[in-house]
Amino acid sequence: MTLRLGWPTPLGATPSTDGANFALVAPNATKVELCIFDPTGQHEQQRLPLPARTDDVWHGRLPNAQPGLVYGYRVHGPWAPQDGHRYNPAKLLLDPYAREIVGTYDGSDIFWGHDPANPNQPDPRDNGPVALKARVASPLVPVTPSRPRIEASQRVIYELHVRGQTKQHPDVPPDLQGTYAGLAQPTVLDHLQRLGITTLSLMPVQHRADEQRLLNMGLSNYWGYSTIGWFAPEARYWSGRAGTTPASEFRAMADAIHACGMELVIDVVYNHSAETDELGPTLQMRGIDNALYYHLRRDNRALYENWTGCGNCLDFSQQRVVQLCMDSLRHWVTQLGVDGFRFDLATVLARGASGEFDPRAPFLAAARQDPVLADALWIAEPWDIGAGGYRVGEFPPGWLEWNDRFRDTQRAFWLQGNVSRGEFAQRFTASSDKFNHANRSPTASVNFVVAHDGFTLRDLVSYNERHNEANGEQGRDGSSQNHSNNCGVEGETSDPAILATRGRLQRALLASLLLSQGTPMLLAGSELGQTQQGNNNAYCQDGPLTWLDWHQDDAGLTDFVTRVLALRREAEPLRHADWWPAAPIDGAPALRWRTPEGHDLQPQDWQRLDALALAIVFEAPAPAPQWLVLVNPGPRAIDFTLPQGNWTLRLASDDPQPTPRPLAASANLPPSSLWIAIT
Numbered sequence: 001m002t003l004r005l006g007w008p009t010p011l012g013a014t015p016s017t018d019g020a021n022f023a024l025v026a027p028n029a030t031k032v033e034l035c036i037f038d039p040t041g042q043h044e045q046q047r048l049p050l051p052a053r054t055d056d057v058w059h060g061r062l063p064n065a066q067p068g069l070v071y072g073y074r075v076h077g078p079w080a081p082q083d084g085h086r087y088n089p090a091k092l093l094l095d096p097y098a099r100e101i102v103g104t105y106d107g108s109d110i111f112w113g114h115d116p117a118n119p120n121q122p123d124p125r126d127n128g129p130v131a132l133k134a135r136v137a138s139p140l141v142p143v144t145p146s147r148p149r150i151e152a153s154q155r156v157i158y159e160l161h162v163r164g165q166t167k168q169h170p171d172v173p174p175d176l177q178g179t180y181a182g183l184a185q186p187t188v189l190d191h192l193q194r195l196g197i198t199t200l201s202l203m204p205v206q207h208r209a210d211e212q213r214l215l216n217m218g219l220s221n222y223w224g225y226s227t228i229g230w231f232a233p234e235a236r237y238w239s240g241r242a243g244t245t246p247a248s249e250f251r252a253m254a255d256a257i258h259a260c261g262m263e264l265v266i267d268v269v270y271n272h273s274a275e276t277d278e279l280g281p282t283l284q285m286r287g288i289d290n291a292l293y294y295h296l297r298r299d300n301r302a303l304y305e306n307w308t309g310c311g312n313c314l315d316f317s318q319q320r321v322v323q324l325c326m327d328s329l330r331h332w333v334t335q336l337g338v339d340g341f342r343f344d345l346a347t348v349l350a351r352g353a354s355g356e357f358d359p360r361a362p363f364l365a366a367a368r369q370d371p372v373l374a375d376a377l378w379i380a381e382p383w384d385i386g387a388g389g390y391r392v393g394e395f396p397p398g399w400l401e402w403n404d405r406f407r408d409t410q411r412a413f414w415l416q417g418n419v420s421r422g423e424f425a426q427r428f429t430a431s432s433d434k435f436n437h438a439n440r441s442p443t444a445s446v447n448f449v450v451a452h453d454g455f456t457l458r459d460l461v462s463y464n465e466r467h468n469e470a471n472g473e474q475g476r477d478g479s480s481q482n483h484s485n486n487c488g489v490e491g492e493t494s495d496p497a498i499l500a501t502r503g504r505l506q507r508a509l510l511a512s513l514l515l516s517q518g519t520p521m522l523l524a525g526s527e528l529g530q531t532q533q534g535n536n537n538a539y540c541q542d543g544p545l546t547w548l549d550w551h552q553d554d555a556g557l558t559d560f561v562t563r564v565l566a567l568r569r570e571a572e573p574l575r576h577a578d579w580w581p582a583a584p585i586d587g588a589p590a591l592r593w594r595t596p597e598g599h600d601l602q603p604q605d606w607q608r609l610d611a612l613a614l615a616i617v618f619e620a621p622a623p624a625p626q627w628l629v630l631v632n633p634g635p636r637a638i639d640f641t642l643p644q645g646n647w648t649l650r651l652a653s654d655d656p657q658p659t660p661r662p663l664a665a666s667a668n669l670p671p672s673s674l675w676i677a678i679t
Contacts, residue, residue, distance in 0.1 A: 001046060003034065006061030008054035011327065012097025012231070013071065013136045020065035020136050024073060024095065025320050026289045027056040028085060031076035034060065035092060041070045041102040041133045044092075056320060067138040070102050071095070072131060075288050079122045081114075081302035084291035086282065088113040088122040091131065094228065094284045096324055098134030099331075100245060101207045101232045105132060105274075105283065107215030113282030132209070132228065132283055140251055140335045147339060148261050149375075150198045152443040152519070153577040156565060157265070158197040159451060160524035161223070162205060162237045167547040178547075179239040180249045184256035192262065195527060195558070196565030199263040199377070201342055203452055205250070206266075207232040209274035209283060214540050217472045222542040223452060224267075225344060226310070228274040228283055230328040233336065247336065254337030265340040265377055266332065270314060270325045271348035271384065277304055277311030285314075292318055295355070305355065307386030308345050316363045317353040325349070325363060330372045340377025342402075347384040347391050357388055359396055368398050379446060393434030399444065400519060403431055406447040411460065411483035413612070414508050414633050414672065421614050422606035424631075425593060428616070429580060430518035436579050443577055445518035449509050450526060455536045457509065457526040460484045461502040462491060467534030470541060478537030491534060504672050507560055507653040508633070511674045514564045515574045515629070527561040529554035556656045567651055567676060573618035573627050584619065592617040596632075596669075598641035613638045613669070630667065630675040640667045642677075651676040 006021045014021045022034055036046045050058040062069075072094060077087030091113050094101065105111060110130060115121040166172045166182035176182040183189075192200065207229030210221045224234065238246040257264045273293075275286045285293040295305035295313040304312040314321050332338040343349060350361035358364075367378060379400045382391045395401055409427040412419040426433055430442030450457045455466075464486045466478045487501045506529075514520050524530075525548045532538050538546050568575055573589065584590030593601040594615040601614065616629040628647060632638045647663040654673040663677055 001036065001048065001062060001064070003048045003051050003060035003062055005052045006059045008057035008059045011057070011323075012095055012099070013134065015065070015067050015136055015138060019061055019063040020069065021059065021061045022050065022071070023057050023059040024050070024288065025056050025292070026058055026075055028289050028291055029058065029075045029077045029087065032058040033074040033076075033089070034062070035072045035074055035128065037070040037072070037133060039068065039070060042129050044128050047074065065136065067136050069136040070133050071136070072128070072133045073288070081120065081278070082300075084296045084301040086113050086286050086290045088282060088287060090122070090124055090126050091282045091287050092128045092133065093282070093287045094132040095134040096284060096288070097231055097327070098229050099137035099231050099247065100135040101229045101235065102133045102135050103131065105209040105228070105281065106130070107210070107212035111281035111283060112279075113287055114279070119279060137245070137247065140247060142334055143337045147258055148263055150263055152441060153572075153575045154569065155198050155263075155443065155519050156196060156514070156568070157199045157201050157446065157519065157521040158192060158195075158524060159201045159203065159521055161203045161452070161546070163222075163542070164547045165524055168544070169548070169550050175241075176239050179237050180233070180246075180253040181239045181241065184253040189256060189260045189262070193260055195562050196569065197262060197522070199265055199340075200257060201265040201379075201521070202267060204267050204269055204344075205234050205237065206230055206268065207234050209281070211274075211276065212281070219472065219540040220542050221540060222546060223539040225269050225539070226274040227269040230270070230324065231331050251336050258337065263339040263377065264337065265342055265379065266338050267342045267344060268329075269344045270328075271343075271345040272308040272310045272312050272314060275312060277306065278302060280311055293321060295351075305386070307348055307351070307355075307384045307389060309385050313348050313351075315353075316349050316351065316361065319362065322363050322366055326366055326370060326373075329367075329376070330370070333372060333376060340379065342379040342381065344381055345384040346380035346382055346395070347386070347389045350391075350395075351386070355386065357391055357394070359394055364396055368396065393431070393437075397438050397440050400446050401435075401444060402451075403427075403434070403445045403447055403518070405431055405434065406445065406516070406518070407449055407451075408483055410449050410509060410512055414505060414512065415461065415485035416483055417612060417633060418609060420607045420609055421593075421601065421612055424612070425606075425614070428512070428516045429591070430516070432579055441577055442517045442579060443519045446521050447513055447516050447518040448521040448523070449513045450523045451521070452523065453537070454479060455482055455484055455534075456530050456532050457506055457523065458502070458529045458531045459534055459536070460509075461505045462486055462531070463534040464490060465534070466536045468537050470535065470545070471537060472540075478535070482536060501672070503557070503656070504654050504670075506557065507656070508672050508674050510561060511564055511651065511653040511676075512631075514561070514568055515571070515674075515676065517574065517576055517580075522561070524548060527554075527558045528552070529557055560656060564651065571627050571676070571678075573620065574629075587621060589621070589624075590619040592619060594643075596638050596640045598643065613640075615640055617643055626679045628677040630669050630677070632669040632671065632673050635671050637668050637670050640669055641665065642667060645679040647677040647679060649675060649677050
């Protein structure tokens with residue numbers, strides 16, 4: 001086979017009726033070879049130098065090439081780590097635009113670009129037979145535009161792991177458990193619909209390569225925050241059924257989710273790659289053009305900036321890095337049916353060449369103007385671990401952001417009693433101190449109490465300390481600041497009084513989350529009473545510890561979540577999409593904050609830590625109903641004087657099975673309880 005000149009666009013491998021075009025960005029390379037393999041990917045059959053270079057792109061067209069062709073690249077250039085270059089043609093490299101990936105990274109040192117005995121020198125060993133490779137893929141039928149459109153004020157996000165959601169599900173066929181096809185099963189989606197979920201947020205599903213340290217311990221990066229294939233669905237979640245591919249099965253799952261009227265969001269990791277630090281493997285971008293793709297330290301270009309804590313950071317001050325990300329996002333929307341993205345450590349994506357965060361950064365500008373992505377849902381994890389990395393509330397209009405201030409406040413308020421009414425009120429009404437600017441809506445605040453990173457909801461009320469010994473780091477990993485409360489016993493117990501307290505606290509936290517202004521996010525399993533036995537950093541635990549235990553389903557808790565979300569849909573003031581004014585305005589809906597005695601809270605009342613109970617009144621002009629929220633986070637029951645009106649109790653978090661009932665002029669609110677009433 002011989003290569004013709006081909007075209008510099010589109011990037012990646014593009015099949016056509018008369019062959020396939022190959023295009024790779026590598027501006028500092030001196031030569032690029034296209035390596036053709038047999039279908040197993042184990043035997044290299046031919047090396048073909050790409051014959052043309054247009055600007056930064058090496059390219060060539062291979063006549064008669066068909067989908068299914070397995071290939072990789074060998075890229076030539078200087079081995080000069082001190083100058084940022086780590087070229088080593090002995091290492092076969094994965095196309096960053098690979099739609100389907102062949103092979104598995106096993107952590108062995110044959111993948112290192114550097115000599116194991118001397119990191120300053122290149123390793124001469126050829127890793128071609130075992131290297132990750134790309135397979136030319138046929139495009140899927142473009143996604144039709146008839147997708148669900150969820151109103152911002154109606155959105156309820158459910159964060160889940162594809163494998164963990166169904167690996168132990170009794171109603172999913174065994175060969176589909178833990179797969180994209182398993183998640184698409186009607187019994188799985190029906191559960192989420194009954195709860196009232198509108199938006200599924202999948203933990204990373206882009207192809208990953210596990211860290212060498214974990215592989216050496218017999219573990220894996222279960223969460224998936226170790227991406228090496230930005231266009232390819234993770235094959236570990238593919239059922240392998242005949243006639244399907246990881247991409248086609250993912251797409252069928254997306255179609256099934258849409259058919260249920262729900263949105264699909266995926267967690268994406270563009271802030272770093274699986275190549276880790278300077279001693280990590282050479283799998284892809286390090287060998288293609290290290291100086292282009294990565295933020296290198298200005299004082300020593302042999303080292304990487306590490307604002308992610310994962311060894312490296314992609315350099316989004318580079319136009320080609322922005323292009324890679326944008327092309328990938330469009331692929332997931334147009335080919336795979338995704339409706340939005342949650343960006344891991346999103347601050348990295350907005351850091352410029354000097355490393356400073358810039359809300360007008362090239363990626364943020366490109367993201368919001370792209371016509372294909374205009375309707376996508378954009379969610380930022382608005383922090384990284386670098387200097388100035390905490391940026392909650394600072395992303396541009398159009399973005400939603402994870403709000404950890406909500407998480408910490410709710411935990412401390414309900415479980416420890418050391419947060420003031422003022423802080424609780426600020427978070428309950430969507431953190432206006434962070435998000436009420438530049439015409440942003442309250443829905444920009446993604447509220448959560450628990451997420452994949454940290455304790456589960458049940459563990460939050462069962463453990464005071466992290467129990468992460470299984471992770472192999474002597475229990476030192478994971479946060480030690482959890483604002484949790486074990487209710488008197490560390491871990492599991494059969495004491496009915498403690499179990500009752502734990503149940504009451506879980507329901508109070510859920511009600512406070514799901515009825516707050518903003519966009520609520522529920523962690524998968526919260527409605528089931530899921531436990532990870534006190535492990536608050538289960539990123540490397542792919543087993544029963546992290547898989548949802550459907551056999552231990554807490555039916556009462558599931559029913560409670562369903563009723564709370566039904567109430568949220570009914571109670572428009574509690575999910576108001578506009579900011580409440582600082583003071584009531586005549587003739588308009590108003591929000592009032594009152595003491596249990598029925599008086600308006602005064603300035604001196606807001607910061608007291610010895611009096612936390614309060615009433616929230618959502619007033620509305622007749623004939624619209626008024627809504628009342630009563631909050632008692634303390635250990636003793638408190639009497640509340642109710643505003644004038646005929647109030648009906650609609651929800652009581654202390655009672656798993658309440659029946660709506662009329663309230664008198666006063667109400668005795670039990671400890672750790674939240675009530676909702678309506679006129």
